[in-house]
Amino acid sequence: MTAVAPTAGASVPLMPSGPSLLTxxxxxxxxxxxxxxxxxxxxxxxxxxxxxxxxxPVMFVLLFRYVFGGAxxxxxxxxxxxxxxxxxxxxxxxxxxxxxxxxxxxxxxQKGVIDRLKSMPMARSAVLAGRLVADTIRxxxxxxxxxxxxxxxxxxxENGVGLAIAMIVxxxxxxLAICCISAYTGLAIGDEESVQAFGLIWLFPLTFLxxxxxxxxxxxxxxxxxxxxxxVTYVINVMRSMALGGPIAADLWKSIAWLAGIFIVFAPLAVxxxxxxx
Amino acid sequence: MSAPSAGPAILVEGLTxxxxxxRALRGIDLTVPRGTVLGVLGPNGAGKTxxxxxLTTLLLPDGGRALVEGYDVVRQAAxxxxxxxxxxxxxxxxxxxxxxENLEIVGRLYxxxxxxxxxxxAELLEQFGLSDAANRAAKxxxxxxxxxxxxxxxxxxxxxxxxxxxxTTGLDPxxxxxxxxxxxxxVASGTTLLLTTQYLDEADELANEIAVIxxxxxxxxxxxxxxxxxxxxxxxxxxxxxxNKVTDAAEAIARIGEGEPHVDKETGVINVGVGGRGSEALVxxxxxxxxxxxxxxxxxxxxxxxxxVFLALTGHAAEEDGEPGGGKRRKRRGRRSGGSDAGKAVSx
Numbered sequence: 294m295t296a297v298a299p300t301a302g303a304s305v306p307l308m309p310s311g312p313s314l315l316t317x318x319x320x321x322x323x324x325x326x327x328x329x330x331x332x333x334x335x336x337x338x339x340x341x342x343x344x345x346x347x348x349x350p351v352m353f354v355l356l357f358r359y360v361f362g363g364a365x366x367x368x369x370x371x372x373x374x375x376x377x378x379x380x381x382x383x384x385x386x387x388x389x390x391x392x393x394x395x396x397x398x399x400x401x402x403q404k405g406v407i408d409r410l411k412s413m414p415m416a417r418s419a420v421l422a423g424r425l426v427a428d429t430i431r432x433x434x435x436x437x438x439x440x441x442x443x444x445x446x447x448x449x450x451e452n453g454v455g456l457a458i459a460m461i462v463x464x465x466x467x468x469l470a471i472c473c474i475s476a477y478t479g480l481a482i483g484d485e486e487s488v489q490a491f492g493l494i495w496l497f498p499l500t501f502l503x504x505x506x507x508x509x510x511x512x513x514x515x516x517x518x519x520x521x522x523x524x525v526t527y528v529i530n531v532m533r534s535m536a537l538g539g540p541i542a543a544d545l546w547k548s549i550a551w552l553a554g555i556f557i558v559f560a561p562l563a564v565x566x567x568x569x570x571x
Numbered sequence: 572m573s574a575p576s577a578g579p580a581i582l583v584e585g586l587t588x589x590x591x592x593x594r595a596l597r598g599i600d601l602t603v604p605r606g607t608v609l610g611v612l613g614p615n616g617a618g619k620t621x622x623x624x625x626l627t628t629l630l631l632p633d634g635g636r637a638l639v640e641g642y643d644v645v646r647q648a649a650x651x652x653x654x655x656x657x658x659x660x661x662x663x664x665x666x667x668x669x670x671x672e673n674l675e676i677v678g679r680l681y682x683x684x685x686x687x688x689x690x691x692x693a694e695l696l697e698q699f700g701l702s703d704a705a706n707r708a709a710k711x712x713x714x715x716x717x718x719x720x721x722x723x724x725x726x727x728x729x730x731x732x733x734x735x736x737x738x739t740t741g742l743d744p745x746x747x748x749x750x751x752x753x754x755x756x757x758v759a760s761g762t763t764l765l766l767t768t769q770y771l772d773e774a775d776e777l778a779n780e781i782a783v784i785x786x787x788x789x790x791x792x793x794x795x796x797x798x799x800x801x802x803x804x805x806x807x808x809x810x811x812x813x814x815n816k817v818t819d820a821a822e823a824i825a826r827i828g829e830g831e832p833h834v835d836k837e838t839g840v841i842n843v844g845v846g847g848r849g850s851e852a853l854v855x856x857x858x859x860x861x862x863x864x865x866x867x868x869x870x871x872x873x874x875x876x877x878x879x880v881f882l883a884l885t886g887h888a889a890e891e892d893g894e895p896g897g898g899k900r901r902k903r904r905g906r907r908s909g910g911s912d913a914g915k916a917v918s919x
Contacts, residue, residue: 310650327679331665331672338667338708405663407819409724412627412657413679414649 301521313552321416328423329430332397336431340472345393346431350386350439357382357506358446365507366477371451371537379443380460380532381505383436384525388500390432392425394472395479399488402480402570421567425472432468436461452538460535463548470552471496473559480566504529578641580605580763581626582730585635588621595621597787598635603765603780605731608758610778611767612877618787619767620660623736626765627657639732640919656730660737662717664723666710670701670720673709683730695723699753715746722753732763739773751776771877781877785885798880804829805849806879807856808842809870816865817841823863827855833882844875844883 312320336342357378367377401407401420404484411419440448440461450457475492482488502516503509503525520526527548534541581603588596596618603609611619624630626637628648636643642650664673678688694700696705696753699719704712709720718738723735738754739747752776758764770776775795783791783798791798807828811820814836821834821841828843835841845852849872860867 323682324680327676331668331676334672335665336666405659405661406665408624408629408659409657409663410680411629412652412655413677413680413728414652414682419680 298451317416321418321422323418325422325426326417327455328419329427332424332427333430335397336393336427342393343534346390346435347438349389350382350435351442353380353385354382354439354442362504367508368512372447372449374446374448375443376451376537377533378506379440379448380464380536381463381503381529382443383439383460383464384467384503384529384532385500385505386435387432387464388471388525390435390468391472391475392489392496393431394428395475395482395488396485398424398476398479399483399485402483403485407567407570417568418564421476421563424476425469427547428472429465430470433461434473434537436464436468450536452534452536456535460532463528463532463535467548470555470559473556473563477559477563477566480563480570483570494508499523499525501511504533522553524548527551578638578897579603580607580640581609581765582638582765583622583626583635584637586622586632586637587634588618588625588630588632594914595787596625596632599784599787599789601782601792603732603763605763606758606761607779608764608766608777609791610774610781611765611784612769612771612774612781612881613784614769617635617784617786620736621787622657622784623657623734623765623767627655627734630654643646649748653728654731656725656728656733658722658725658733658735658738660740662709662711663719664720665710668717669706670696670712671705673720674724677724677727683727691727693837695726699723713746715742715749718742718746718750719753722750722884726757732765734768735758735764737915739768740769747773765843771881775877783881783884790884791880795877798877799875801880801883804844804875805833806842806875807845807862807870807872808840809818809854809856809867811839811841811865812868812917813866814839819859819863820867823859823865824856827852827859842879843871844879 336346358375362378365374367374370377390431398407404446407420411417460509478491479488482491502512503523504520505525509520509526512520524547527544528551530544531541531548533539534544573760579602583599583601586596586599587594599618599622601609601611601622611622612897613619623629624638625632626644628644628651631645638644639651640654642654644651665676665805668676674692674695675685675688678691679685680686693702693705696702698723698894701716701720702721704716709717712720722735722738725735735754739750742750751773754764754766758777764777766774766777777833778795780792780794781798782789791801793801807824809820817834817836817839821832824841824843827845829846830844832841832843853870853872856870860870
């Protein structure tokens, strides 16, 4: 049917010059946007996803603000526990939002959606990129909602609009880094239920054994050693200082180093897992 | 084969693939002329899906080569992807989205403009009888509708070569017939089709040529009629209701058939190829069984089915995998006529 067809067993025909580099770059962007749009549509159609991304974080805010909050002492924090809590909840929310990333990728793998997409002439990078973009948007929406609910229950940014925005940006970048880890686990494990179980195993300790909900000084010594030196604590300390005032620089550099390290390790791992996935 | 200027749509030579210790493909050769249907028939685990995954660029082969529309699936994978469509064993659709949205998104990913993606989606929904359900979430669809939507998605890019991996597995009989009609109309419009199936009647119904695959090898290749010819004419079949008499019955007709009778001790079904001596053999069988004092049900002569072919070729029935038990172990003539040579002997 085409002019290039060779006879059986003859040498391989020259590939038609194919789309130019510029066209392919354009397609990489539009394909990513198409996948992003698809993922956001799916997210809005499923009540359970909305529940997971909106209701659960709000419940965490209310639970810690009104149930545990009274018992947790945070001496020297301007505005008391609710101010201490909100940056922590936001960090935890961003990390937990990536459950969705891992589960969605595992589902797509199981259902053969990724096979279908890989057999199409679309940009190969778009499935992962679109997933990360959509999940970052989703995460950002959740963070904004949590800030809103925080304001309703007494939280206030004490350090100016600029640093408030910087805190939200940092939380989003942090979430994106965790997203890369989750994307990798989702693709590497490839089974929805195992992915979910595995997510609990690493995400819960990582977020709760940090400065997110309580001052680390209230933990037993051996736990402090871990909690003081893990990335979630660095990031949340910086977010807290951005929101409420306090030293930023030292932990900011450690946070940046950790986040950069996570991107450098897990983004290529996720890409490799996607290429190998079957 | 077709004219030299127009090479085959699919050409596979010596394709091998192993997963660790498991040799999924042990050197497969296939040729699919343009506009024809090749049915790849084999039990679960025979290597059908592995072959399809290599041909659709999802998996790299260990050895051999494969060309689709003249493009090498390894070195020219991007070009291959522009010419193919794939519909796999499960419906690879986004269930939360509507049928229309699913197809529009696929259209966009084939780089159609929005208006083109919309009109292509509408066209396919109409063609596949999904217009009424177009704006409903795909998860509300029946299994048959989901598979039709999946097939429609594989056609958005107007592929020259379509791969259908077990397109009717898990469908009820009515949906299956509906799917067959759709597949026939696709083929009528000139699409080359490679179809894998575990169902012998499906290959019989849809394919111009059938490649029988077992344990990663093509063990026979030919038209449905060719393959049936290998069994040796008609088949005499009957059921022995009294299971204690099954062996007696088998002995009674052993002299009548060409080759050993096939006996299923569980169901009491016995069949034997009788070549061209159909009615003569039938009369002999009635006498001989009567003399042996065996009562039978449904004694009849029939044209061989692909089940018989599979049994003749592999020594086990098609829809089971691995070790056949009991009477199914019986070898029949032609079992070890061996590998791809056997295939070439039957083809053309």
